[in-house]
Amino acid sequence: MSDCLFCKMVSGEIQPDTVYENDEVLAFRDINAQAPTHVLVIPKRHIATINDLNDDDAGLVGKLYLAAKQVAKQDGIADNGFRTVMNCNAGAGQTVFHIHLHVLGGRNMQWPPG
Ligand code: AMP
Ligand code: ZN
Secondary structure, three states: OOOOHHHHHHHOOOOOOEEEEOOOEEEEEOOOOOOOEEEEEEEOOOOOOHHHOOHHHHHHHHHHHHHHHHHHHHHOOOOOOEEEEOOOOHHHOOOOOOOOEEEEEOOOOOOOOO
């Protein structure tokens, strides 16, 4: 997807503040951090929303969570706790239409989220 911001990060056209990467997943710091740790974990393959996932993507989604676990460990927030969020479509606040798992931590989290 040539017009997708996060695909441009995967291709290297835009260079994010990368904290973790493997063959299928890229993780980088959110440019507008909402917590001391705010990392976005994305699949390298373009998938617009959760609604676009299919059965073949189940393993890939699992790898997003395994990357989130690794990021939390690296940032020292794993034991105290962290939150993962994936917004789906505009009504839930999705603004970049390439799925991404928010990893938030380093402060106390409120529930329910706004
Ligand atoms: P969402 O609103 O769930 O789609 O999340 C999109 C996230 O992407 C927001 O938290 C933005 O702050 C973040 N974001 C937008 N542009 C960039 C960028 N160039 N680098 C890093 N994060 C970004
Ligand atoms: Zn994309």
